[in-house]
Amino acid sequence: MTMKLSDGERQAALDSLPAWQRVDGRDAIARDLRFADFNAAFGFMSRVALQAEKMDHHPEWTNVYNRVRIVLTTHDAGGLSTRDLELARFIDSLLPPA
């Protein structure tokens, strides 16, 4: 069973993922992105979607034209887990350094 991160683990994880912010009132992290156009945004989302299926771990996200907001949390654990960190690192690996 996936366990929520402890307070210390959460802080260390956030320190290691500078492009991600905590979400107010939730044990979750978010990253806001802007692409050149819808095609670029949707191409990125497709790559994330394939990885999410592989991991059986899925983002909460919204897309408006060239903007994508991604929120990661582990529903089964009721908060952030190592699965979110793994998916966040994969997402970061697709993007230029922040």
Ligand SMILES: C[C@H](O)[C@H](O)[C@H]1CNC2=NC(N)=NC(=O)C2=N1
């Ligand atoms: C049954 C299935 O394995 C689970 O519901 C998976 C699917 N994707 C998931 N995604 C996320 N973000 N959190 C989960 O707890 C989760 N659980």
